[in-house]
Amino acid sequence: MDKKVIVDILNEIGLLLELKGENPFKSRAYYNAARTIEVLDEDIEALVKEDRLKYVKGIGEAINKKISELILTGKLVYYENLKASIPEGLVEMLKVPGLGPKKIKIIYDKLNISTIGELEYACIENRLIELPGFGEKTQKKILEGIQFVKQFRGQHLFVEAYNEAVKLKAYIDNTNFAIRSEIAGSLRRKKEIVKDIDILASSNNSQKLMDLFVSYEGIRDIIAKGDTKASITLKSGINTDLRVVEDEEFPYALHHFTGSKEHNTAMRHRAKQMGIKMNEYGLFFGEEIIKCKSEEEIFNKLGLSYIPPELRENMGEIEAAEKGKLPVLIEERDIKGLFHVHTTYSDGSNTLEEMVEAARKLGYEYIGITDHSKSAFYAGGLKEEDILRQFEEIDALNNKYRDIVTLKGIESDILPDGSLDYEEDIMKKFDFVIASVHSNFRMNKKDMTNRLINALKNKYTKIMGHISGRLLLSRDSYDFDIYEVINAAADYNKIIEINSSPYRLDLDWRYIKYAKEKGIKLAICPDAHNIEGLKDVKYGIGIARKGWLEAKDVINTYNVMDVIKFFR
CATH class of the missing domain: 3.30.210.10 (DNA polymerase, thumb domain)
Incomplete structure (x- = not known):
């Protein structure tokens, strides 16, 4: 067996033990053994077969037995069992620069986060700031480290690839050698996950345009370059193709390369x-x-x-x-108001008034504030006294601003039995309630389906939030019967959210058309945790369009009086 393999396994055992919170001396013993083996001059297989490894300084009796088992059998049962006892995502988190086993253990123990994607989302929602030994700077560094790790994945969130594509298209247009250009491929079709970027351009000097394309400052590698096609990898890790055609060929090529x-x-x-x-x-x-x-x-x-x-x-x-x-597909300009907005009352970064003021500047007629309910303690969920204090502030803002209405909402956790947070005397005070699952994701299909349907039966539930619980490229949907839940939403006249967070985009567009056919109204919501997040609605619009939605299908294209009437 290659000595490097043995060294790597010993080091990984040390890391896994740290992740489990074992005695630090135990972890250190494996790290020391790894260093000893690494600088060993003698053949390690010979030492094991001659039973002389136990005499090497730094190799104790227990580790000697494990190395011997590894060399003689080709595997180590202790190592396999140890790996199986720890969520796989925790080990992947070790790839994030600056994030060691101790911090990962705190994150897992306090927030039950077990994947890089969940960690990224928690950073965006400011959930790490209050953890012991963390803070705003640490959270920012972790988020930067996650972006570094994501460079080397084969798939990318729409928002990441699209933002890169927009910059690259602008660069191509500014060369003066492109007659016209367009982002093509799955980005143009608004797919939520893409593999690469496709850009099409027409030109009378394709060679010059190609030369300038491969000189783009955001390039990490040039994969190939020809007369009409070039392929590069951006510094962000996204592969990008540019195809250049004659201008009279452009419409046909655009259709073809859009797919x-x-x-x-x-x-x-x-x-x-x-x-x-x-x-x-x-x-x-x-x-x-x-x-x-x-x-x-x-x-x-x-x-x-x-x-x-x-x-x-x-x-x-x-x-x-x-x-x-x-259908005449919905457009961003059709949206008159927003629901699903968080503030500093729970895990948002901006105050209530700052979010309302930002929505005013964006031209919205109303904004529905929905901080987390009390069961979401990890996100600063609101206790009853917090709700009453927030209501007073909302009343004051409605008196202050006459061009926007602030609605009193809550994002209530759906508890395992399908019930919602708070007693009826509190629930009836809200203008609307978004009901969402934030915990107990591993329930079986029948129980999870019943959980969601029970929440829809609740007379105070108005909107079902991020229905599948998925985090794109990070966490799969929990197991439930999507069609049964959509049917129940239709039966009880409930709204289903299209969560516009580019990390969710949930309801999946493949089911939106079915929901529309069932007569369900949908709400395109930003799930905003800061002012900038209000603009995420545009990503939900793309998903809504993929689901064949028209303005009439979406509740927040209604004026505020019609919305209030619908909620009642």
Whole structure:
């Protein structure tokens, strides 16, 4: 067995013991043994087979037996059992610069956080600041360290890739060698998780544009460079492709490289039935190109109304476009107010008045404040006296500002049996209640489904918050029957949230269309914990559009009087 493998295993055992909070002398013994083996001149296998390892200074009897087992059998049962006893995500957290076993143990013990994704979300919600030995600077460093680790993953959140793509597109446009350009691929379709960035440009000097592209200051590596395509890796770790075409080819290429693959296949099949060949270079009737100056003209030539990029997933959009029955998709300007906003009363970074003032400046007519309920003690959940104090402040703000209405809400934890926080005398004082799961994620499917349905039955529940509990690339949805829960929301006339946090984007767009068909209203909510978070609504809009939603399907496109009437 390679000596390095043995050294790595001994060091990992030391780390795992620290994560478990074992006696520090025990961890140190394994670290010391690893260093001893690392500088050992003699062949370690010979030492084991000749039973001489126990005489090497720094190798005690217990560790001697473990190394011998590892070399003679190829595995170590103690090590395997130790690994199995610790959540896998805790070990991954060790990759975060500046985050050692002691801090990880505190995070796990105090907040029950077991993945890097959960840790990132907790940092964003300011949950680490009050932990012993932490603070604002430590939290900021941990968040920076997480971004470093995420550079080397193969998938990326929409928000991370999109922000990079916007900067890169602006750079390409400013070269003066691009006639027009567009972000394509899954980013243009507003997928919540993407593998890479695709940018399409037209140019009369593709070589010069390519040269400037691979000179972009944000590049870490150049993967390939040709006359019409170049591939790079950005410093953020995201792979990016630039394709350059002649300007007359641009509409066809934009449709093709936007995708999805399934949509393109269905479109080519339709074209073939009409005697037309379709590819990234054009529409062809025989050898003659059918000239199109835009994507709209391409769809028109194939007997279809224009299909927005978000819908191009081959999920009925072509059939609807043929019949002229595509929805008029919701736009950001349709949103009149916001729900699901946190303040310093719980785990937000800005005061109540600061959040209201920011919403005013953004042009909203109303804002629904929903700090955490008392069961969310880890997030500063509100006790009854805090609620009454917040109500007084909201009343004062409603008297102060005449151009925005502040609604009294709460994000109430859904307890394991499906009940909500607070007694009825408190619950009836709220304008609305968002009911959300924040704990006990590992319930079986039947119990979790019943838990959510029981919460929907509660007369005070108005909105079901982040229905699946997922954190993108970090935590899977808990196990429940999504269709049963959506059906229950329809039965009890409840609203389902589209949580716009780019770390959640929950309800999943694949189920939104079903919810719409059941007659359910949805609420596109920022789940904002600071002023900047109010703007996250735009990400929820993208997901809503993927789910075929129109303005009429979304409760916060209503004016404030209609919203209040709906809640009653």
